[in-house]
Amino acid sequence: MNASTATLENLSTEAMTKSFGGVTAVDAATVTFQEGKVNGLIGPNGSGKTTFFNCVTGMIRPDSGEVRYRGQSITRKSPDRVARAGIGRSFQLCRVFPRMTVMENLLVAVRNTSIRRQLRSAHDPDELERARGWLRRVGIDHLEHAEARNLSYGQQKLLELAGVLMGEPDTIMLDEPAGGVNPALIGRIATLVRELNEEGKTFIIVEHNMEMVMSLCDHVVVFDRGRPIAEGAPEIIQQDARVLEAYLGV
Amino acid sequence: MPSVSSREPIATETVVVAPPAPVRRRSATWVRIVLIVIGAAAILSFPTIAPNPYILSAGVVILNYAVLSTGWNFMGGFTGYISLGHAAYFGLGAYGTGLLIKYLALPGFVAWIVATVLVAIVAIPIGIAALRVRGASFVIVSIAFVLIMLLVFQSWRDVTGGSEGLNVPRPFPDMLRPEHHRVFFYLFVLVLAFALATWWIIDRSKFGTALKSIREDEDKAQSLGVPTTRYKLIAYILSAFFVALGGGLYALWFGDLDPIFQFSILIGSYMVLMALLGGVRNLFGPLLGAVVVGIALEYFKLEFGDTQFHLIATGILLGVVVLFMPDGIIPAVSSLFRRKSDQASIREVTAGELLEQNEARKAAGSAPQRKADAETEETSS
Numbered sequence: 001m002n003a004s005t006a007t008l009e010n011l012s013t014e015a016m017t018k019s020f021g022g023v024t025a026v027d028a029a030t031v032t033f034q035e036g037k038v039n040g041l042i043g044p045n046g047s048g049k050t051t052f053f054n055c056v057t058g059m060i061r062p063d064s065g066e067v068r069y070r071g072q073s074i075t076r077k078s079p080d081r082v083a084r085a086g087i088g089r090s091f092q093l094c095r096v097f098p099r100m101t102v103m104e105n106l107l108v109a110v111r112n113t114s115i116r117r118q119l120r121s122a123h124d125p126d127e128l129e130r131a132r133g134w135l136r137r138v139g140i141d142h143l144e145h146a147e148a149r150n151l152s153y154g155q156q157k158l159l160e161l162a163g164v165l166m167g168e169p170d171t172i173m174l175d176e177p178a179g180g181v182n183p184a185l186i187g188r189i190a191t192l193v194r195e196l197n198e199e200g201k202t203f204i205i206v207e208h209n210m211e212m213v214m215s216l217c218d219h220v221v222v223f224d225r226g227r228p229i230a231e232g233a234p235e236i237i238q239q240d241a242r243v244l245e246a247y248l249g250v
Numbered sequence: 251m252p253s254v255s256s257r258e259p260i261a262t263e264t265v266v267v268a269p270p271a272p273v274r275r276r277s278a279t280w281v282r283i284v285l286i287v288i289g290a291a292a293i294l295s296f297p298t299i300a301p302n303p304y305i306l307s308a309g310v311v312i313l314n315y316a317v318l319s320t321g322w323n324f325m326g327g328f329t330g331y332i333s334l335g336h337a338a339y340f341g342l343g344a345y346g347t348g349l350l351i352k353y354l355a356l357p358g359f360v361a362w363i364v365a366t367v368l369v370a371i372v373a374i375p376i377g378i379a380a381l382r383v384r385g386a387s388f389v390i391v392s393i394a395f396v397l398i399m400l401l402v403f404q405s406w407r408d409v410t411g412g413s414e415g416l417n418v419p420r421p422f423p424d425m426l427r428p429e430h431h432r433v434f435f436y437l438f439v440l441v442l443a444f445a446l447a448t449w450w451i452i453d454r455s456k457f458g459t460a461l462k463s464i465r466e467d468e469d470k471a472q473s474l475g476v477p478t479t480r481y482k483l484i485a486y487i488l489s490a491f492f493v494a495l496g497g498g499l500y501a502l503w504f505g506d507l508d509p510i511f512q513f514s515i516l517i518g519s520y521m522v523l524m525a526l527l528g529g530v531r532n533l534f535g536p537l538l539g540a541v542v543v544g545i546a547l548e549y550f551k552l553e554f555g556d557t558q559f560h561l562i563a564t565g566i567l568l569g570v571v572v573l574f575m576p577d578g579i580i581p582a583v584s585s586l587f588r589r590k591s592d593q594a595s596i597r598e599v600t601a602g603e604l605l606e607q608n609e610a611r612k613a614a615g616s617a618p619q620r621k622a623d624a625e626t627e628e629t630s631s
Contacts, residue, residue: 057473059469059472059473078472078477078479079469079472079473080472080473080474080475080476080477080478081477083472083473083474083475084475088473088474089473091470091473095467095469095470096467096470097462097463097466097467097470097471098466099466100462100463100466104459104462107456107459108459108460108463108471108474108476109474109475110456110460110474110475110476110477111475113477117456118455118456118457118460119451119455119456119457120455120456121454121455121456122454122455122456122458122459123454124456163474164474166474167474167475
């Protein structure tokens with residue numbers, strides 16, 4: 001793999017800054033993620049990765065800077081508009097709708113806000129079939145009628161992923177997909193990411209599990225103190241002195 | 251590059267096994283239809299059965315509460331935003347109707363419809379402002395709103411008549427009292443049916459699913475593309491519309507408006523209590539709650555007279571509901587029935603069954619998997 005053959009730009013930020021009181025969580029970060037790749041975003045705890053995610057997806061308003069998606073500015077757009085532009089995301093501590101069934105969880109995703117579409121029955125046969133397809137894909141189709149809160153944590157993670165996929169995003173941002181799940185499930189999630197990537201979906205993954213990041217990602221960006229300090233192919237990143245310093249403090 | 255997929259998932263984490271489909275669904279549908287028919291028949295025959303005009307007028311009051319509570323449930327039930335100040339829309343609908351008759355000399359029922367539409371328009375800026383906050387803050391904003399309305403309508407004597415009240419001319423001046431009650435009873439039934447039908451359409455729609463996802467987790471819903479700000483506002487306006495519709499009809503029926511009653515937090519609290527009691531997730535929850543609370547209120551008032559004791563009794567009722575039936579009567583009763591039947595909602599499985607299921611799933615899952623692999627190979631070559 002060669003990082004220099006940088007292809008199309010997927011998501012990028014320019015001098016994006018966000019501070020909370022006196023703490024600058026994201027500090028003039030200029031980052032570019034590549035289209036069609038599995039991009040990794042790593043960094044020590046508190047380096048601003050999740051804040052970066054939240055700024056990009058509109059959950060938090062950046063104080064300054066630009067966010068562009070496929071050449072168009074999405075700076076300060078509301079999260080739902082970012083989602084409908086084709087960026088799906090998962091949350092760090094896995095968020096599903098606890099008192100809705102697994103199927104209902106999948107039917108939430110909105111791509112088309114036209115009134116006619118919105119007043120149609122939620123249990124539209126085509127939509128149900130599409131939802132079952134994704135449930136089968138992540139392996140929880142047998143739980144279709146269960147309430148989401150009765151699922152195990154791992155199953156909820158899979159459900160969240162299926163819910164995001166239901167919106168048919170072109171770009172999927174995952175915040176710690178391997179956090180708190182057993183090794184077998186990490187394997188399943190990694191396989192899914194690879195398959196979906198082969199089908200043309202771009203991934204941006206925040207992850208602490210280095211084994212997963214190194215084996216899965218094509219391109220890795222390393223964050224420290226709110227800004228990127230290195231980027232490149234995983235093999236190169238592993239040897240980077242600045243990265244080792246940020247992680248080990250040597 | 252080391253492959254993570256070499257660690258093939260071991261299919262051992264199936265913890266919960268839900269039934270493939272609710273087996274008793276068809277019979278449950280029949281039970282529901284029969285209950286609805288019985289309920290509708292009971293309501294429609296009430297004016298004929300009612301022994302005296304007083305009981306009939308109590309029926310009108312209860313139906314009015316049912317309309318208000320169902321209207322409140324467009325907001326409270328779908329999105330989980332608890333408004334304690336919805337009496338504001340009850341009062342605005344009532345006063346709007348009365349004032350349009352008084353100053354523009356509109357016919358009663360025309361004034362009612364015009365006033366309701368006007369209130370729905372007024373609800374737009376109020377909704378935009380109030381829905382900027384969530385949770386407890388929204389509750390407080392809603393209370394502030396009804397209190398402001400109370401002050402305005404009390405102090406603006408020249409127009410509203412202040413505490414002296416506003417007299418609303420009857421739409422049927424020649425009609426005798428019992429007949430008048432009967433006509434309005436059926437008018438309230440019509441409005442209630444309209445509100446219930448609208449709620450039902452939304453409940454089963456994609457829009458309704460989006461609203462319910464806001465109730466569960468608003469940020470998450472937004473991240474899935476739900477335009478939460480717009481959808482909440484639509485629910486809020488619909489809610490205001492139906493509560494105002496109930497208020498306007500009340501004005502035409504009762505004929506006398508007083509700000510202290512029209513804009514009271516108590517009326518708003520009743521709407522919430524009734525909806526919670528019956529079950530906010532159910533179409534008929536607020537109606538059932540209105541019947542129970544409405545009868546209880548009338549009974550307490552008869553029993554304890556004009557004291558404030560009925561308030562204490564209502565408070566105790568609310569406490570009991572929250573403690574023992576947090577989801578309301580309808581879910582509590584239906585889960586009681588479900589427990590009686592041998593089919594649990596999520597059944598436990600033995601290790602043997604689990605193994606069998608996993609085997610079966612593997613067999614079923616591997617076939618399409620292989621097909622998918624073949625497809626990706628084709629496209630890549």
